[in-house]
Amino acid sequence: MGEVKLIATTQSLFCTRVEWALKLKGVEYEFIEEEDLRNKSPLLLKYNPVHKKVPLLLHHGKPIAESLVILEYIEETWKENPLLPQDPYERALARFWAQFLGDKCVFGAWEAAHKAEGEEKTKAIESAQESLAFLEKQIAGKKYFGGEEIGFLDIVAGWIPHWLSVMEEVGGMKLLEAEKFPLLHEWAHNFIQIPLIRECIPPREKLLDYFNASISYMRSLATNKQ
Amino acid sequence: MAEEVKLFRNWAGPFALRVVWALQLKGVPYDTIYEDLSEKSSLLLHYNPIHKKVPVLVHNGKPLAESLVILEYIEETWKQTPLFPEDPYERSTARFWARFGDDQLMPSVFNVFIKQGKEQEEAIARAQGDLKYLEEELRGKKFFSGEKIGFLDLAFGWVANLVSVFEEIQGLTLIEHEKYPLLLAWIQNFIDAPIIKESWPPRDKLITKYRARIEFYSSKEAAKK
Numbered sequence: 001m002g003e004v005k006l007i008a009t010t011q012s013l014f015c016t017r018v019e020w021a022l023k024l025k026g027v028e029y030e031f032i033e034e035e036d037l038r039n040k041s042p043l044l045l046k047y048n049p050v051h052k053k054v055p056l057l058l059h060h061g062k063p064i065a066e067s068l069v070i071l072e073y074i075e076e077t078w079k080e081n082p083l084l085p086q087d088p089y090e091r092a093l094a095r096f097w098a099q100f101l102g103d104k105c106v107f108g109a110w111e112a113a114h115k116a117e118g119e120e121k122t123k124a125i126e127s128a129q130e131s132l133a134f135l136e137k138q139i140a141g142k143k144y145f146g147g148e149e150i151g152f153l154d155i156v157a158g159w160i161p162h163w164l165s166v167m168e169e170v171g172g173m174k175l176l177e178a179e180k181f182p183l184l185h186e187w188a189h190n191f192i193q194i195p196l197i198r199e200c201i202p203p204r205e206k207l208l209d210y211f212n213a214s215i216s217y218m219r220s221l222a223t224n225k226q
Numbered sequence: 227m228a229e230e231v232k233l234f235r236n237w238a239g240p241f242a243l244r245v246v247w248a249l250q251l252k253g254v255p256y257d258t259i260y261e262d263l264s265e266k267s268s269l270l271l272h273y274n275p276i277h278k279k280v281p282v283l284v285h286n287g288k289p290l291a292e293s294l295v296i297l298e299y300i301e302e303t304w305k306q307t308p309l310f311p312e313d314p315y316e317r318s319t320a321r322f323w324a325r326f327g328d329d330q331l332m333p334s335v336f337n338v339f340i341k342q343g344k345e346q347e348e349a350i351a352r353a354q355g356d357l358k359y360l361e362e363e364l365r366g367k368k369f370f371s372g373e374k375i376g377f378l379d380l381a382f383g384w385v386a387n388l389v390s391v392f393e394e395i396q397g398l399t400l401i402e403h404e405k406y407p408l409l410l411a412w413i414q415n416f417i418d419a420p421i422i423k424e425s426w427p428p429r430d431k432l433i434t435k436y437r438a439r440i441e442f443y444s445s446k447e448a449a450k451k
Binding site for chain 1: 285288290291292295296298299302303314315317318319321322325326359
């Protein structure tokens with residue numbers, strides 16, 4: 001269906017989402033690695049002038065930015081293996097939860113990770129766990145969020161099995177406790193076993209280095225403010 | 227088939243207005259339940275336990291929250307008067323700008339009217355930079371969606387609805403005529419459009435309501451120093 005390029009970094013969970021969607025639909029694409037986000041390439045700056053962020057999909061030279069927008073575009077352009085449910089109400093629920101997962105959950109977990117020990121950190125952990133509790137309810141009675149097969153919401157929640165566990169390690173915290181969230185825990189385990197999913201995730205070491213560096217930086221900013 | 231569509235909303239809420247406009251444009255009959263957000267009804271809490279916010283659309287007993295998600299649902303359920311473009315690339319562009327509007331433009335505009343001194347100057351510079359993207363998007367078009375009002379116009383409706391209210395309250399012009407002629411023309415065209423006009427909340431009530439809000443947030447900002 002024509003030339004597809006993905007400008008991305010290997011460690012970004014937002015980028016991997018897009019790769020999963022492309023692979024699930026059997027779309028051939030060229031992965032263009034954005035090496036250093038502190039020194040952005042002319043390509044990225046040209047095609048995503050508004051946010052200057054990855055992931056950025058280029059289809060026939062036309063750019064699409066924002067991971068959830070990209071996922072919808074992929075769904076509408078390549079019709080095989082639909083990711084979203086057929087029924088409009090189910091689709092709306094998937095979109096609602098995707099937004100929730102994309103916003104509240106990811107940044108909530110990140111917030112909890114980078115706070116130093118103390119009251120703020122405890123509060124952030126509680127808040128992040130409230131979000132996980134909603135997800136636990138959503139997965140009840142299903143193998144995947146998409147049902148028997150993975151779908152849109154599994155892809156959007158897909159940061160949880162790998163990235164969250166790294167955030168937990170660098171952040172010195174435990175969010176996805178198996179006793180508290182048995183169903184989500186099981187889903188995470190099933191999801192990450194899928195070969196196509198597994199082959200796109202960045203090596204744990206690389207992710208640990210990346211998050212450790214980010215957290216040190218953010219904590220130093222916080223101490224400098226005082 | 228008896229269809230039941232209910233909309234839980236706040237009379238001033240810009241997000242709810244999007245849903246109202248979409249339903250009216252498609253000629254979908256619905257009932258409105260006004261919520262006083264200082265005392266949320268148990269029905270609202272039942273339908274939207276996660277965010278506890280309005281608007282909430284309930285279609286045949288099934289609730290949906292988040293106005294942009296609701297707009298997509300309305301589009302897929304009632305096919306008359308399509309609001310989204312047909313082409314997937316144009317749809318993705320519309321979705322991108324709608325998110326930009328909510329996630330970036332809205333806070334940056336609000337900051338202009340609640341911050342003071344140097345912070346306000348910075349907020350103005352930021353908001354004006356963001357507004358420039360809208361000005362550019364309107365090049366060669368009457369509405370963001372083309373010849374007729376569509377999804378993106380509804381998503382940006384708060385710009386037409388609220389910015390001039392904030393400007394009047396604070397005595398400050400953000401959308402200057404020399405800088406944003408197309409945006410101002412769009413605002414006028416949007417306000418004058420028949421269906422949009424009918425649902426416009428009364429301006430004097432908006433001023434009263436937002437004056438209190440702005441004062442509240444401004445004093446919070448001032449107290450931070």
